[in-house]
Amino acid sequence: MRSVSFPFYKTKAWLDCRAAYLRKVNGLCELCLSHGILKPADIVHHKIHLDDRTARDPAVALNFDNLQALCIECHNSVHYGDGSGAKQKRYQYVDGKLVILGDTPLSCDV
Numbered sequence: 001m002r003s004v005s006f007p008f009y010k011t012k013a014w015l016d017c018r019a020a021y022l023r024k025v026n027g028l029c030e031l032c033l034s035h036g037i038l039k040p041a042d043i044v045h046h047k048i049h050l051d052d053r054t055a056r057d058p059a060v061a062l063n064f065d066n067l068q069a070l071c072i073e074c075h076n077s078v079h080y081g082d083g084s085g086a087k088q089k090r091y092q093y094v095d096g097k098l099v100i101l102g103d104t105p106l107s108c109d110v
């Protein structure tokens with residue numbers, strides 16, 4: 001278990017982008033909303049996942065079209081709900097801090 005520490009998530013560019021995106025969706029989980037459920041988003045997910053290369057590409061990393069505001073449950077299901085055998089990676093809050101449980105080279109969001 002370790003904290004999300006990928007430096008991208010600490011950059012002002014991302015924090016501004018994330019805040020602006022959350023304002024756009026009223027801070028709600030978009031997937032829940034599509035089912036008529038109003039639930040706060042916990043995570044801003046990148047549809048195209050970030051890696052060393054894409055995290056440096058604003059067209060991927062900071063593009064609203066590539067973002068999706070999700071609650072933890074929806075985020076887990078987006079990543080692992082299809083049972084495609086992806087390694088267990090789960091997000092949860094520990095002591096008020098979002099952490100990733102399991103084996104993760106890079107986190108995709110937060």
Ligand SMILES: [Zn+2]
Pocket residue numbers: 029030031032033039070071072073074075
């Ligand atoms: Zn949700």
Ligand SMILES: [Zn+2]
Pocket residue numbers: 045046075079108109
């Ligand atoms: Zn994600």
